[in-house]
Amino acid sequence: MSMDAPAKINFFKGHPSNRLLPNNEIIKATTELLTPQERPYDTQTENRHPLTYGSDEGALWVRNKICKFNNIIFNSNSNPDYLNLTSGASYGILNLLLQTTLAHTNYTRQAFIISPTYFLINDCFIDAGFGNGKLTAIDELPQQNSIDFETLQKKLTYFESLQNCPNDKDCVVNKERILGKKIYKYVMYCVPTFANPSGMTFSQETKVKLIELARKYDMLIICDDVYDILHYDSEINIPKRLVHLDRETNLDPKSYGNTISNATFSKIIAPGLRFGYQESINENLVRQLSKGGANISGGTPSQLNSMIVGTLLQNGDAINIINNLKSVYSNRAMTLSNAIKLYLPKDTIFDTMKGGYFTWVTLPNGYNAKQIEQMLKEKYQVIMANGSNFEVIGDTRDWGTRSVRLSISFLEEDDIEEGIKLWGKICQEYAVEHGLTL
Template sequence: MSIQDQPADINFFKGHPSFRLLPGKQIAEAAKELLTPDNRDFDDDTENRHPLTYGSDEGALWVRETICHFNNDEAFRIDPSDRARSKPEHLNLNSGASYGVLSILLETTLAHTGYTRQAFVITPTYFLINDCFIDAGFANKTTAIDELGDGRIDLDSLERNLQELEKQHESRDDSKDLELINNPWKASHKKVYRYVLYCIPTFANPSGQTYTLETRRKLIEIARKYDMLILADDVYDMLDYEQNVDEPSQPIKRFVHLDRETNENSESFGNTISNATFSKLIAPGLRFGYHESITSKLVSQLSQGGANTSGGTPSQLNSMIVGIMLKNGSAHRVLANLRTAYRQRARALRQAIITYLPKGTQMEPVRGGYFGWVILPFGYDAKKISQQLKSKYGVILADGSNFEVVGDTRNWGQRCVRISISFLEVQEIEKGVELWGHVCKEFAVENNLH
């Protein structure tokens, strides 16, 4: 059992909604609306199909159209003349962000032969993403790239690494490697990238950072130069707590938007893929999300993976339930309720950190997403304090050691802790931080910290 699932009086590790926030009634109503009729207009349409049969490979067209309308016109509010706007052919529906990452890696990289030379992962990172990269053949082929704060990442270090890798491989002939990933029974050939970079660009897990437009544009330039795919986990960007919670927030443009609006080649696969999900916006148990690329080419490749073509889109029923919720407005109300609750918790966390933790503790306000990133003053040991807090009071923290890139660590466990606001109520957050403060005081006395 992972630490996030261990029973505890207060568990700050859990990164999913409180049970009371899960919209069971709204989902049941949408399912009833979808399934009660004997027939639907799209049941015999091969691009959509009956909700209880195998879906089309790309997922139901009407659901993709509904998602595009929500993203273009209600969330991002992209001008009708802007080339950044999403189209249904840019989307491939899938079973959520976690499966989305692995399918992207399996279908667009070739690590075990060396054709895809290296993976880069922004650090600190989502603690379970390492498993996906290892499963896809990137064991010992993953490099951490640091966040620099203020919406920046260490692009200089990234480019130095890329230049060095290019020198190491300049005499290697790997043209035959692609034969291993292309299916001789299919006419189309897969696009395989030389490099891949993983990031959570808005309200990042665990740091809460949001990359600036300048950072995003510069990273796209580097990706184009070195044949690198930017795999962006766009899972938290609509959970904004500073904008009006009564209407959809307007997130910063995604990598895929910026790549699309500046790419002049209509046949391009692009250098970005948006890996998005409704797990954070409605309910994680739905297991429904989507890939988005700048044209139809890359998402079409993803839809043609072996498992997908065998059974069709993996979330046919759930995708249509979400589609109904987007159409009837219940998804908007669910999202507004989540943002209202999380905003209250974010403010309570900020005040509790100021009130109870040692002077000099650092934490930026939680402006969106699930997490606050707390940095204790020098001399404090976040990992030891977390262990003592769990042992004495049954309070579980996620110390920074959980958010390392495997094989390229930064010792985040020394002073850093990730705090989740998604699962605990305000009173639990305040009580948990107060107990954490008690343990910090005891640690300071034991270690002569002043």
């Protein structure tokens, strides 16, 4: 089912409601940026005019603003040389896979995807050559804020035992250029904080253990760090990203690291800007990413929009936008939590949201979430994202039988409560029809 299917109430959509889009702030920032006939950096190679081709890495002054912002939030030591600007997280992922993996030659032996997973990520991996059994699901362990390390270790041991894995990567190295390429044997995709779809957050112990495994087996961990800033409790420090932990414990200047933070401003300012960034432990990997064919041909892919966001960071409006989103989403999350407790079967499993967009709800044994979802859509025009949407292709877990993902980013509080109330009514009808305990 499409998240854009016509509906009275749509819990599938994972983007802000229109009233939350910062029209006035973006108009203000664009005016500040483009009104002057000249800016101090217009002729600087590392910055350039907002309306011309950008530098390969992206404007230095924008990277500086992002680092200053991140260093305050995460208490990290980000450096502009460690950043590569992108046109958002999705294009960032594909560029990462094209630049750092070789699935079609089997140099990169396998991709591991934390499951349940973001429902459109499979296509990025398939576009990069990870088809025909090249995707392995690794389950979340939500009660432990961790993942199934036992299965991951077994799979890594198995793939290491294979003898038909080539070491040749000449097919992706332009010998006319001095810069070589780092290609990884394995790659992992995860959303470490307020995950899509589950809302789970990795513990620091889990992050450290993942980094240790990645170093041992030459694996790149791609972290979709897109929701972590949307932490509802301002009194709690936002946990460090994997890339920060990787940097703190890797002192080899020649290393390319084993983590990459794939971040975006889509979730915290506006998705239509199509602007994000990638952060590594040092300049080595992001320099490789910025020197891909598309970048050296056209420059950074979001030159104008990157500078609009840079201006929002500079004039203070970005933090105001983010704080407003956190306040709105926190209230919506509380409404959702109260409604689930009030209207759904008593043994329904869910976690109270602490940040981000999503929560994962599992109905009690005997309830068929997929059938109930269809009944809800047909009778009340309420759409939900069934768990079957969040499988890893070729390594499924049957998430759709009892589970659904709910999003609070698009719906107002009244619609959230009404939608859950109607879902509860359908659950009651289903329970009566199938002789289940209410």
